[in-house]
Structures are given as structure tokens and as C-alpha cells.
Amino acid sequence: MERREFLKSCxxxxxxxxxxxxxxxxxDPRKVLAANPDIQWAFLVDTNKCVGCGFCVMACKxxxxxxxxxxxTRTWVERYVYTKDDRRYVDSPKGALNGYxxxxxDLGKGEFKEIDPKNVGKAFFVPKLCNHCTxxxxxxxxxxxxxxxxxxxxxxxxxxxxxxxxxCIMACPYAARFFHPLLHVADKCTFCxxxxxxxxxxxxxxxxxxxxxxxxxxxxxxxxxxxxxMNERVGVLKDEFxxxxxxxxxGLAQEVR
Amino acid sequence: MKSHVWRPLYVVIALVVGLLVFRFxxxxxxxxxxxxxxxxxxxRMSNEEEWKxxxxxxxxxxxxxxxxxxxxCHGAVVKVRTEDLHGIIxxxxxxxxxxxxxxxxxxxxxxxxxxLCLRCHTSLPYTTSERKRIPGIDPKGHNPGxxxxxxxxxxxxxxxxxx
Numbered sequence: 001m002e003r004r005e006f007l008k009s010c011x012x013x014x015x016x017x018x019x020x021x022x023x024x025x026x027x028d029p030r031k032v033l034a035a036n037p038d039i040q041w042a043f044l045v046d047t048n049k050c051v052g053c054g055f056c057v058m059a060c061k062x063x064x065x066x067x068x069x070x071x072x073t074r075t076w077v078e079r080y081v082y083t084k085d086d087r088r089y090v091d092s093p094k095g096a097l098n099g100y101x102x103x104x105x106d107l108g109k110g111e112f113k114e115i116d117p118k119n120v121g122k123a124f125f126v127p128k129l130c131n132h133c134t135x136x137x138x139x140x141x142x143x144x145x146x147x148x149x150x151x152x153x154x155x156x157x158x159x160x161x162x163x164x165x166x167x168c169i170m171a172c173p174y175a176a177r178f179f180h181p182l183l184h185v186a187d188k189c190t191f192c193x194x195x196x197x198x199x200x201x202x203x204x205x206x207x208x209x210x211x212x213x214x215x216x217x218x219x220x221x222x223x224x225x226x227x228x229x230m231n232e233r234v235g236v237l238k239d240e241f242x243x244x245x246x247x248x249x250x251g252l253a254q255e256v257r
Numbered sequence: 258m259k260s261h262v263w264r265p266l267y268v269v270i271a272l273v274v275g276l277l278v279f280r281f282x283x284x285x286x287x288x289x290x291x292x293x294x295x296x297x298x299x300x301r302m303s304n305e306e307e308w309k310x311x312x313x314x315x316x317x318x319x320x321x322x323x324x325x326x327x328x329x330c331h332g333a334v335v336k337v338r339t340e341d342l343h344g345i346i347x348x349x350x351x352x353x354x355x356x357x358x359x360x361x362x363x364x365x366x367x368x369x370x371x372x373l374c375l376r377c378h379t380s381l382p383y384t385t386s387e388r389k390r391i392p393g394i395d396p397k398g399h400n401p402g403x404x405x406x407x408x409x410x411x412x413x414x415x416x417x418x419x420x
Binding site (some may be wrong): 136158206 | 301
């Protein structure tokens with residue numbers, strides 16, 4: 001055999017062997033479209049309306065069987081306090097599972113900071129949850145294909161397929177993912193996929209007494225949420241990361257990230 | 258060519274074929290990606306159905322249809338409540354998840370604790386927040402240890418009408 005022949009056949013064998021079987025399966029675009037009406041779920045948070053009661057966190061944990069006493073949560077509420085001498089404090093004890101029943105700020109590690117009421121400049125509450133990004137970094141890093149974005153725009157975790165490596169938890173810029181303490185898999189907000197696909201509101205939207213949380217189909221121009229996103233001054237978190245978040249915020253401050 | 262050149266190649270080919278065979282049997286058939294492509298949505302398609310099957314616990318008592326379901330049986334109470342300040346609070350926030358009530362759960366586990374009321378009614382000095390519109394108390398000074406519902410009616414919290 002000649003050198004040229006040998007190299008040729010080597011390359012052919014390697015190229016042939018490295019085509020994965022899944023690359024040979026054909027996807028019928030019509031089938032995909034039929035199973036997928038044009039829905040794109042989006043979330044709208046009006047931070048002006050939030051009072052930090054934490055009913056949303058309680059409802060989310062109950063609905064989705066997240067242990068109440070474990071310090072992990074799919075959604076949480078942050079408190080921002082700016083003092084008149086230009087200091088800024090942020091806390092979220094237990095993710096605001098029991099609301100904010102104390103005026104002192106939880107600095108972590110068992111330390112607390114009492115702020116003189118006369119010194120409080122502005123203060124507000126911001127509910128947070130998974131942003132269900134259009135280009136989610138968490139699904140890109142999964143080595144086993146256990147987390148993915150559905151066609152209707154929800155990022156889910158396959159609990160049977162997840163190996164619990166935690167790459168996605170690290171990859172999320174919003175710290176929206178956590179390790180499920182009982183199931184030992186990555187866990188995150190599902191937009192209550194079992195509820196929204198049945199025409200119900202997600203548990204947190206359902207529980208909010210003040211209408212601070214709302215959800216809708218951003219592909220439907222007549223949807224009230226779409227109208228609000230188009231006409232109000234909304235912002236997204238960490239826009240510079242290029243993740244294209246689908247959770248929009250009214251009344252966003254520079255410090256909220 | 259001598260066999261010591263071929264041997265490593267055979268090993269590589271065997272490894273690749275072995276991997277493909279293993280993959281063929283191990284990876285479920287419905288693995289694929291939707292319209293978002295390989296990068297964002299390579300997954301087991303049947304998992305979407307598995308998530309849809311997760312049991313629902315809370316009914317539709319939120320902003321959209323909050324009083325419909327409960328008022329079918331508890332009409333009088335719901336009527337008092339809807340006309341009141343607390344009318345904006347979904348019933349299930351205090352009364353607990355009630356999707357299949359009255360079948361299952363037959364009796365709801367009502368949260369009557371002080372902590373529940375304090376979620377909104379702790380006095381916090383935040384004049385720029387919506388919180389300022391809600392009357393607040395100092396939990397340590399206002400009858401500590403006593404449940405709020407002993408004096409206040411949560412369905413009709415107006416102080417003038419307090420018993």
C-alpha cells in the first residue's frame with residue numbers, strides 16, 4: 001500500500017466512525033410545528049407592587065415539593081435598603097419564605113445590621129426566579145443532555161437523566177439553580193410547567209395578592225403581558241451577558257442584578 | 258506494512274465501534290432537539306410530558322378567578338371578604354392548597370399563626386415601598402405571643418367593626 005492510499009483510508013475510517021447515530025435521524029419540521037403552537041412564555045415582575053410578603057415563595061415550595069426548611073428555593077424575594085448616608089444593603093433570609101418580619105438586615109453568618117429608620121432613604125423588594133433565557137448558558141454546559149429549553153420557551157431539567165454534576169448551577173448567572181437536597185439532581189423554576197400547560201397560573205402568580213407577578217405568551221400581541229412589556233419601561237437582569245432573559249422587570253434599579 | 262502499525266488502529270476502531278454500540282442501546286430513542294437546536298435543547302422528548310404530569314396542588318384562586326371556586330360553597334364568607342381590604346388575598350394563601358377540596362383534602366389546614374399576618378403587617382420604615390400603605394405593628398410590642406385572629410377577623414379586618 002502506498003503512503004497516500006494508507007492516509008486516505010485512515011481518514012475515511014475515522015470520519016465514518018465519528019458520525020454519531022443521532023446525526024442520522026431526520027427531524028420532520030412539520031411534526032415539530034404541529035406539536036408546537038406558537039407559545040412563548042414570559043414573566044413580568046412589577047417591583048413597585050411587591051411588599052415582600054413571601055406568599056409566592058411559600059406557594060412555590062408547597063406546589064413543587066421543595067423542602068421548606070432547606071435553604072434552597074426556586075423563587076425568592078430580595079430586599080434592597082439604601083440609607084441616606086449612601087450605603088446599600090441587600091438581604092433575602094430563607095429566600096423570604098416567611099416574608100420580612102424584621103427591620104434588621106441579615107448580613108449572613110448570623111450577623112445582623114439594624115438600620116436607624118430615620119436613615120432609611122429608599123427601600124424596595126424584588127422577586128426573583130429563573131429568567132428562562134432565550135439562549136440559556138445552563139443548557140449549553142450540560143454534559144448529558146439533561147437540561148433543555150422546550151419549544152414554548154421553558155427551561156426544564158430531566159430528573160431521570162441528570163447526573164448531578166452541578167455544571168449548570170455554576171453556569172447560571174442569576175443563581176436560579178440549586179442542588180435538590182432529596183433527589184440529588186439540579187433543580188430550578190419550571191414556570192410551573194404542569195400548571196401553565198393546563199391553563200392555570202403558576203403557583204407564585206396565583207399566590208401573589210398584589211399582582212406583582214404576572215405571566216403570559218409573549219408571541220401573542222394581544223396578551224396583556226405582551227402589551228405591558230411593549231408599552232411600559234421594562235428591564236431585564238444582566239443584559240450584558242447576552243442570555244436574553246424572558247423575565248421582565250418594571251421598576252428595575254441599577255443595583256438589582 | 259507490518260502489523261505493529263495496524264494494531265493500534267484496530268484498537269481505536271474497536272473502541273469507537275464499542276462506544277457507538279453502547280450508545281445505540283443506552284440512549285433512549287426519543288432523544289432529540291426541537292426547534293431550538295442541539296445547543297439549547299438536546300434532550301429526552303418524553304421528559305416534557307413527565308413534567309406536565311406533575312400533580313397540581315393549588316387551584317385557580319389567584320387574581321384571575323379568585324372567588325369563583327370557593328364561593329360555590331362558602332358564598333357568605335367569600336362575600337364578606339371580597340368587599341373588604343383583604344379581598345385581594347387569594348383564599349389558598351392562608352387556607353392552604355385546595356385543588357380537590359372538598360374531596361381531597363377534606364379539611365384544609367388553615368395557617369392561623371401570628372407569623373402569617375406579620376408577613377405584611379410588620380411595621381417596616383420603608384416609605385418608598387408599597388409596604389407603607391399597609392398598617393403595620395411592632396411584633397415585639399403589640400400583644401406578643403397572642404394569635405392575631407383572637408381579636409382581629411381576617412375576613413373583615415376593619416378596626417371599627419372589631420368585636
